[in-house]
Amino acid sequence: MVDKYHSSQTMRAPSLSPTSTISLPGLDLSSIPPIAILSAHLKDEEEAKLKETLRQHDAPLTTDVSRANVFIGKVGTKRRAEFELRSRKLVVQELVAVKRAASPIKTVGPPSRKRKLSRTTSSHVAVHEGDSTTEDETVEVSETEDEAPVENQVAPSSSSFKSEKDVRVAPVFDKGSNNDIIWVIKLDWIDACVSAGHLVPLADNLVYKAKVSERPKSLKTRSIKAVFSAVAKTTPTSQTLLATRPHTVQDILDRAKSDVSTTVSKSTYQPQPFRSHGSRRFVGKSFASSNLPAGKSYASHAAHLLQATTSEYEGEDSDIPQPPDWVKKGVKYSCQRFTPANGPNEDFLDQLKKIRTARTLIDDEIGVRAYSTIIASIAAYPYKLSHPREITQLPGCDEKTAVLFVEWKNTGKIQAVEDYGNDEAMKVLRTFYDIWGVGAKTARNFYYNNHWTDLDDIVEFGWNDLDRVQQIGVKYYDEFLVPIPRDEVEQIASVVREFAVRLRDERITVTIVGGYRRGKVASGDVDMIVSHPDLESTAGLVREMVEVLEDVEWITHTLTMNMTNTNRGQHVLPFRSAKGAGVGFDTLDKALVVWQDPTWPTRDRDLAEDSKAKNPNIHRRVDIIIAPWRTVGCAVMGWSGGTTFQRDLRRYAKATKGWKFDSSGIRSRSNGEAISLEGPDGVDGTPEEAERVVFEGLGLEYIPPEYRSTY
Template identity: 75%
Template sequence: MDKQVHTSKTMRAGSLSPTSTISATSLDLSRLPPIAIFTAHLKDGEETMVKETLRQYNAPLTTDVSRAKIFIGKVGTKRRAEFELRSRKLVVEEVVAPKRPASPVKVDGHSSKRRKVSGASARAVPANEGDSTTEDEAREDSETEDEANGGKQYTLLSSPSGSDRGARAVTIFEDSSDADIIWVIKVDWLHACVSAGRLLPLGDNLVYKSRVLERPKSLNTKSIRAIFSAVPKAAPASQTLLASRPHPMQDIVDRAKADAPTTSKKSSYQPPRFGNHASHHFKDKTFAPSSQHAGHSYASQTTHLLQQTTSEYEGEDSDIPQPPEWVKKGVKFACQRFTPANGPNEDFLYQLKKIRTARTLIDDDIGVRAYSTMIASIAAYPFKLSHPREIAQLPGCDEKTAILFVEWKNTGKIQAVEDYENDEAMKVLRSFYDIWGVGAKTARHFYYNNHWTELDDIIEYGWNALDRVQQIGVKYYDEFLIPIPRAEVEHIGAVVREHAVRVRDERITVTIVGGYRRGKTTSGDVDIVVSHPDLESTAGLVRDIVESLEESEWITHTLTMSLTNTNRGQNALPFRSARATGVGFDTLDKALVVWQDPAWPSRERDIAVNPKAKNPAIHRRVDIIIAPWRTVGCAVMGWSGGTTFQRDLRRYAKAVKGWKFDSSGVRSRSTGEAIMLEGPDGVDGTPEDAEKMVFEGLGLEYVPPEYRVTN
């Protein structure tokens, strides 16, 4: 992974960087009290930016109001802060500090009165301006009267970028020993800290400080996040594999063993009081240690593992094959390399995919993307992995990936995967996540908020609260989990084509995309792209096809019917227009339906006995997508690649071409206009030919669909 230096350019007024780059500064928010976000007045995407920025700097982010002590958001007045707290069932009273004269502070050995400063312009005292870091001096650096009062303190280390003389202790938040205090602060404080690369006093960014009289009861009675995300703070750099890195290809094992004298066998580390936040790939600890490792830092565990079990890797450098060109060149986009199914490292990838699923279930979006990147990179590697150095050289992988490989190679398992598979709460979340129409967020809501632990709970207590898609997902839960063989997928595609031709003509094209086109032996659902060379023939086509299939009893439920593309004249939606109106870019006409073969062997006999005899045929999920001929190549391309392939295709189009790509077409990010990479309507050819033209227009080598397996 390329480490990028975070600069002030990534921070604009009123916005945070969502990129989670590793900063060269010393900003560390891990010792803050638990932080919750006020979502009011945060525009689309801003909440995610704030959340990801807090996570990047190890802030203890929480959604549990019963334990949050800091609330951050776009809150400008005490009255608004009181309202937000009251709406969360927090009973509070304002803390009003007595006025007191400013304390003198020594500067260069002379006493002088402290100048009052405020907001982001406040200058933290450099570490070299004093040798002492006592509590008294920390209080003198405090910005407000409230912060200067005595009591229990959350001491935060803040030092200017580049300082090598140690960090000056700056007290930002404090609490009296017998009070439960809450701070409401403006998000501007976070902007300022990230820009400065260090903690800054609150100043005018402190909106409201209150004493809690009553908190709501915690709903997270079984906090799986605490199990999988609350990890001890990493050991000092000299005790980790990231230390002493003269060359990126230096052997990881050798460095770990060289560091052995500085790492005691038994760590005296005590986890920070406020550390229950989801880690991510860039500061990755994978998961919290299992019970037998409680009290040891992750760095100590991993180094210990390598010292004891990796002697077999010594002297194997000569056996490492020469890496392919994409590895040598550091090609980071999955759409620029060939990734086949069933590669030589599927057993290891199977373990990593389980960790990624766990990250999904604990709402660690950054971790999910990071694991997806490393999985796609390893999947494209054509050789059987035998040495951790091989992994470290792959784009998107690093020492932590190599540590997982060493653990799996030497023990036959990964402890994080064992924890994930054996945890009862995770089993419940997985079962809910498998419901069609239920994402990870909803699954967590079912479990943590509603305290449901099985499908029967959803049916008994929450059926009327489900939307129609979720109700169908629960009703046919077991059937939807049964894989669809290729022969059945092809049969469904043939039936769709038959009815499409019936409502139009023989020039209709039907392309089965998704996992089937990538060569999977079975599919979870069936995705079909339908098109026609004449523009007027694709207008309203999805409605006509679905009505014809319903009449023939192939479709039992139509859950989504979208005619957005038809309603706007099937013109590509300009990029700027889409962004301004908040409309999604993938605006093709489509229908999501439940499919069932209307014929079964004993149909006539069963109906003769009972005219309302139930069809025993299994229900399937089918998506029918309609693409105009002018952009059918983008549609086929957008629905054929694995998840990471498609993500990197969009990233590549943005980074290299300055374009916006999705399955409905390509648009310029500068002018907002559509870019036509395919032929006009009515020309001869096939959707596959059009897809190749899109690859060419993007400047990419054509990757056959069976080599886009990046899941």
């Protein structure tokens, strides 16, 4: 894919590149607010040339986030801009300009019509293992389209500039008040300024504008990037956290230790106070983008972790086992490697999972994906980790991961995890997040907007504002957190099959998927795929099953029933379809229900004494999914792997085959047509055998479900 930034330069021959050292006369950037470069997605040479251009035109370039008001980089969406600011510990509140009427004379008229953006509600009901949309499948809508144009951004004529520099600046970076304002802008703005020879309006190049509520302290410490860059120049053969040669290790430590003396002393952790917008993030000591304690540089942090154990790691390279083939080949997709449920590094992985949970609660999607990749890679590693060099060679892992490993190995804990566990706000968010039907965004809304701190607050002050799924989630909160043992999972599935057979015939198949199929001792809920060799037998089956199971009291509540697959004739949904607009990624018929065993030993006696006697059995969450036989292999495959396994399966299908995979079938991305790996009538065998056919059709080695535990 051609880089948008560079392609824009080649399309306009007369225009000069923003990284060009030759400029038109007249451009003066000295009066713009302090500007900082967002280095993400910028190559080193691109960043160097951009700095050169900014300095040539006297821009007040700074690397100190505590001073910068303008941020420039390859940032295209508000969400990315918010992440970049948050990762730099900037607490901000977005400023949205109010749109004015088209004519200043016309004062009365209909209100302006606002375009509505479709948002997916974040909830545990909408996201399941094996059916989450991945980053390469998310359709992003430009969030700048709804922004009103910045006032006074019409470029004045050259004659109006006079000699006052601030006259040129005001229309572009006009705060309009004494507030501390920041702007996040695209690289194209610099290109436009260079081409015009003077400041031009931000217009569509403005990605995000906000008021700053809190800035980080200014630190004059060296970054770990600078330390490693210096080491790389002298020892290019070693680019991992700990080099094999003792003098290289000592070089890193000496450089890191030199920073310790200039580092601001570590302050005690203070939970974030309630605020309206910008502080809805956990920005404590360790959950900023760099995972570092407040007031510490990465280098000083690494020194603290490594200085006590340098001698321990020296000379250990010979003891490191030979990496498996997937490590040597750099295989990045977890669907191409075997990942057992209980590997040799579960204790370290438990720490990383807690960090990922914290990233989820602060709405850091990029961080969640990164940690998911790291966790899946380490989980597949067949040996007990003993040296940080082992980690840096794993796909998706880097020096930061190795630093966490060294900290954990040396101290038995990770400070980031300790901070997360001790933070009161995070405890509350985790409680709300565990409510069935409540996602991270809703949990933050409960806490930061409504100031609720426990379940009693929700019941007392917000019960009527909850949807039905959330009300059930609160009502059975404690019960839903109790794991379901394997024998109970099997018993529930046997009941479902019994009634499905009554409705159809003995050829009905019920395949338990999810964590149970991966070999988990206990599951959070029960997922099962129901199918039948005759296509007409699966049409409408989910509704009939729910009705009969409700009548006999196995199902106490039906929270969601989806008949999408039946309504479209059980055909695979085309990749591009007007009728399919807005349809979810997995479009199989399904029902999400609350399950309870209607029998108990003293039932008859209890009901004789009290006709409203309460059933003492625990409530369970059960998902019943109906799959047509011709795509049952895709359904079983799509609901059996861990979350990262399924994400990578979709990425693999897209990258290597040009296909779009989901549990209701496979489609071509080029023409949208369905691809029948299982044949037009399905496989003549079991659903498990059909799944093997799908693996083969995708060009993948078959991986047993117990080796798909990517978490």
